[in-house]
Amino acid sequence: MNYETVIGLEVHLQLSTNTKAFCGCSTKFGQPPNSQTCPVCLGFPGSLPVLNEEAFNYAIKVALALNCKIQDLIKFDRKNYYYPDLPKNFQISQYDMPLSYDGFVDISSGAKRKRIRIKRVHLEEDAGKLMHPAGENYSLVDYNRGGMPLLEIVTEPDLSSPEEAYDYLTKLKSILGYLKVSDCDMEKGSLRCDANISVRPRGETKLGTKVELKNMNSFKGVKLGLEYESKRQVAAIGDNEKLVQETRLWDVEKNITVSMRSKEEAQDYRYFPEPDLVPFVVDKITIEKVRKDLPELPEAKTDRFVKEFGLSEYDANVLTSDVDFAGYFETCARSYKNAKTIANWLMGDIMAQMNTRNAGIKELGLTADGLVALLKMIDSQAISGKMAKEVLLEAIETKKDPAIVVKEKGLSQISDSSKIEEVVSVVISREAKTVADYKNGKKAAITFLIGQIMKETRGKANPGLVNEILKKKLGE
Amino acid sequence: MEKLQSLTAHRLKELIEKGDVRPSNILSDLFDRIKALDGKVKAFVRVNKPDAAEADRVNKAGKLAGIPITIKDNICVKDEETTCASKILADFKPPYDATVIKKLRAEGAILMGKSNMDEFAFGSSCETSCYGPTKNPWDLERIPGGSSGGSAAAVAADETILALGSDTGGSIRQPASLCGVVGLKPTYGRVSRYGLIAFASSLDQIGPITKDVEDAALLLGVIAGHDEMDSTSVDVPVPDYKRSLVKDVRGLRIGVPKEYFIKGLDKEVEDSVRGAINVLKDLGAKIVDISLPHTEYAVSTYYIIAPAEASSNLARFDGVQYGHRAKTSKDMIDMYIKTRSEGFGNEAKRRILLGTYCLSSGYYDAYYLKAQKVRTRIREDFDKAFGACDLVVTPTSPTAAFKIGEKMDDPLSMYLSDIYTIPANLAGLPAMSIPCGFSKNSLPIGMQILAKPFDEETIFRAAYTFEQNTEFHKQKPKL
Incomplete structure (x- = not known):
């Protein structure tokens, strides 16, 4: 039988506000354990939460960028469960009235465009981090992360393949990058993703038995986990096994999913309205102001790049996938006319470097001015295209300006015809035999002569000029 | 010269300002009194020994300069043990001051110590304390009321000048009534709850327990006000409550709800309260018969909402960060179970179970949600x-003080002690209990006065007028 996969994703996003969601503690990463805590985020008796306005505004920003509706009345709820990383043994979250709902994200999977509905976006607080020292019979807890603002973004079950899930995450990350509200770093844990996945015979409208999949640490992990899980479920049905609603974990070492708990063991969170935070009505003017202040988002930028720079939609799409990358392109395009050339370099050698170094355009250390200078050197034939590629590598490697690399290496191309004529004359008189061969009709002999000239100039002679001058001199 | 410990704060303030009395004199009289009496009354769980010389150097400009005050043991005082009279918070020293404590310090008040209470404020008799019961200064065989029983008993026994209590369902007013002192639960949001160890967040308020109405006005003026640390505190300007202390109730319309004078109300209490209403009438107030039809549901509504919130508020006491932790445990769950089993008393366990049940999936709508709806009806009443x-105006408590142990095995009858005080918490209204009579056993009886939200001023006016025209507040227990 032919099966289709139904996937919904739940993304937890740590917002990069200066302070935590309900207290004034710093949100800086990598600080000594429990150094960024106060009675409020430690849940000390008598302490009370106060909502961080910045976190709320970030949440609204994301909600609007994901085309969501904003709730008229904002309220928070308590999600009650016991765990040592949760100092109050309840999490301040939003239950029946998420701050926003009913949005969408458009993704393009290959050539296909698809709209993924966003069910809800809500604000909550993060938990601390448990550490289990090896060989010890105790655990330690670091509450620095506790109370950081977390946004939960939940899709409808609109994703129909692991690839689409991957594309959705990529698109979401791209949008979030434009909004500058989060690091979106899955490895650092600032973006976490859980998935709900089920399979059903194609054409069936009822959803199959759902599995919640956790513990994926990268977008690729999400894709691999979903691929495995989809196959596992189809195989189980084929073997007449009964699928159970459960939570499974992705085992990144073994590349399999393993059962964590069944639905029967699921917890009762005893949600109820958080009485320490007063529900409030969001000011419509504030929302409109946030909406107005939203930056140009990837799709709008793609359209503009096509129109303004005459790029293909594919190129524009690639360039706008990351806000810094797009910004870099535009900076270059301001001082260099041929946008397509910039795009080719960015999407070719530069992107390759970003990938091998796992770095963003900013970390690469190549300034837009530097790149433009390099492109102009090619145009003025000061260097060859081949040399430019080497210069680029060297510039990235040494974090030096390309122009300086060219100078230091003495790489600049010799385009002075009198200098080239000199070298050509020397070679012609030295290689009389080859010259004679050429003159006797062995046209291929010219390649040898050019090689000798390039050798004399250590490859810096402008090949076009060499060719021209040599032919002229041989013809005399 | 009169014994300083029996004077009011406003009188002592005058004497200090005139230079007739030094704060150290008051402290010394109080400590003599505590030494002589508290072994019997047991109002205090911890007595501070403020430095006498330092007390005398207090900033004289403060509204409570040099005035000693006793704090209920559920209000955080920086680096001083704060336990809610529970074993689970044994040795807990908060790293911060509650907002009310900061305000008291800023106005020059002297913190005398911590008063006894029902464990986590769960009770109406001060008997559920892990330190043992406080006794009613009027009859040491009887309970002082609760949960702020220690604060009320300390004020009644002249072991302190002022006290702070907290009131979730009557925990300031009922003990004030039973101990013959003044107790005020302010409007919800009038006083910051930051640093008050929460029982039921949507009901709790800190308030004054004092010897007379003027002291209550003085103390409320100091602790009231918006606090950025408490989102539920309301940004309404704090009036000068002293201006409300006028001897005039002419034209005031006083509502007497028929639902409060029902079966279960002790005859002597009813007579005293009706007598008090007549006093107000004779002074020119207009008495109006009113109806608060949803009153009968108040206790059951309260006993869903309050334990529900408490079950969540008390979840943090798990032995991980502070307070009691079971000595040996197999694993994490075992540590939770043992710690909480050992740390909480029976009443706390009862309420945590009750609240957990009410919030459980499948029961939430039938209990918690329904209770919230009834709460709205009560407010609308x-x-x-x-x-x-x-x-x-209503009775504060259906009976005068009962015997120690009398209701300990009958939680329902204990819960009914708060039948008249609970509605003010559910509706968020300000309410005060003032002495209005004595039983034939010489036990104090209190009258409750409720007003619209943020209208403490009218309560002060009526209470002050009543007090100035009667002698009940001048009576002292014979200890």
Whole structure:
């Protein structure tokens, strides 16, 4: 039988506000354990939460960028469960009235465009981090992360393949990058993703038995986990096994999913309205102001790049996938006319470097001015295209300006015809035999002569000029 | 010269300002009194020994300069043990001051120590404390009321000048009534709850327990006000409550709800309260019969909402960060179970179970949600009533103080002690208990005065007028 996969994703996003969601503690990463805590985020008796306005505004920003509706009345709820990383043994979250709902994200999977509905976006607080020292019979807890603002973004079950899930995450990350509200770093844990996945015979409208999949640490992990899980479920049905609603974990070492708990063991969170935070009505003017202040988002930028720079939609799409990358392109395009050339370099050698170094355009250390200078050197034939590629590598490697690399290496191309004529004359008189061969009709002999000239100039002679001058001199 | 410990704060303030009395003199009289009496009354769980010389150097400009005050043991005082009279918070020293404590310090008040209470404020008799019961200064065989029983007993026994209590369902007013002192639960949001160890967040308020109405006005003036640390505190300007202390109730409309004078109300209490209403009438107040039809549901509504919130608020006491932790445990769950089993007393366990049950999936709608709806009805009853009257007057407690142990095995009858005080918490209204009579056993009886939200001023006016025209507040227990 032919099966289709139904996937919904739940993304937890740590917002990069200066302070935590309900207290004034710093949100800086990598600080000594429990150094960024106060009675409020430690849940000390008598302490009370106060909502961080910045976190709320970030949440609204994301909600609007994901085309969501904003709730008229904002309220928070308590999600009650016991765990040592949760100092109050309840999490301040939003239950029946998420701050926003009913949005969408458009993704393009290959050539296909698809709209993924966003069910809800809500604000909550993060938990601390448990550490289990090896060989010890105790655990330690670091509450620095506790109370950081977390946004939960939940899709409808609109994703129909692991690839689409991957594309959705990529698109979401791209949008979030434009909004500058989060690091979106899955490895650092600032973006976490859980998935709900089920399979059903194609054409069936009822959803199959759902599995919640956790513990994926990268977008690729999400894709691999979903691929495995989809196959596992189809195989189980084929073997007449009964699928159970459960939570499974992705085992990144073994590349399999393993059962964590069944639905029967699921917890009762005893949600109820958080009485320490007063529900409030969001000011419509504030929302409109946030909406107005939203930056140009990837799709709008793609359209503009096509129109303004005459790029293909594919190129524009690639360039706008990351806000810094797009910004870099535009900076270059301001001082260099041929946008397509910039795009080719960015999407070719530069992107390759970003990938091998796992770095963003900013970390690469190549300034837009530097790149433009390099492109102009090619145009003025000061260097060859081949040399430019080497210069680029060297510039990235040494974090030096390309122009300086060219100078230091003495790489600049010799385009002075009198200098080239000199070298050509020397070679012609030295290689009389080859010259004679050429003159006797062995046209291929010219390649040898050019090689000798390039050798004399250590490859810096402008090949076009060499060719021209040599032919002229041989013809005399 | 009179014994300083029996004077009011406003009188002592005058004496200090005139230079007739030094704060150290008051402290010394109080400590003599505590030494002589508290072994019997057991109002305190911890007595501070403030430095006498330092006390005398207090900033004289403060509104409470040099005035000693006793704090209920559920209000955080920086680096001083704060336990809610529970074993689970044994040795817990908060790293911060509650907002009310900061305000008291800023106005020059002297913190005398911590008073006894029902464990986590769960009780109406001060008997559920892990330190053992406080006794009623009027009859040491009887309970002082609760949960702020220690604060009320300390004020009644002249072991302190002022006290702070907290009131979730009557925990300031009922002990004030039973100990013959003044107790005020302010409007919800009038006083910051930051640093008050929460029982039920949507009901809790800190308030004064004092010897007379003027002291209550003085103390409320110091602790009231918006606090950025408490989102539920309301940004309404704090009036000068002293201006409300006028001897005049002419034209005030006083509502008397028929639902409060029912079966279960002790005859002597009813007679005293009706007598008090007549006093107000004779002084020119207009008495209006009113109805608060949802009153009968108040206790059951309260016993869903309050334990529900408590079950969540008390979840943090798990032995991980502070307080009691079971000595040996197999694993994490075992540590939770043992710690909480050992740390909480029976009443706390009862309420945590009750609240957990009410919030459980499948029961939430039938209990918690329904209770919230009834709560709205109760609030609407008052909104409507306050169209016809300015104040509502009722008994504070259906009976005078009962015997220690009398209701400990009968939680329902214990819960009914708060039948008249609970509605003010559910509706968020300000309410005060003032002495209005004595039983034939010489036990104090209190009258409750309720007003519209943020209208403490009208309560002060009526209470002050009543007090100035009667002698009940001048009576002292014979200890």
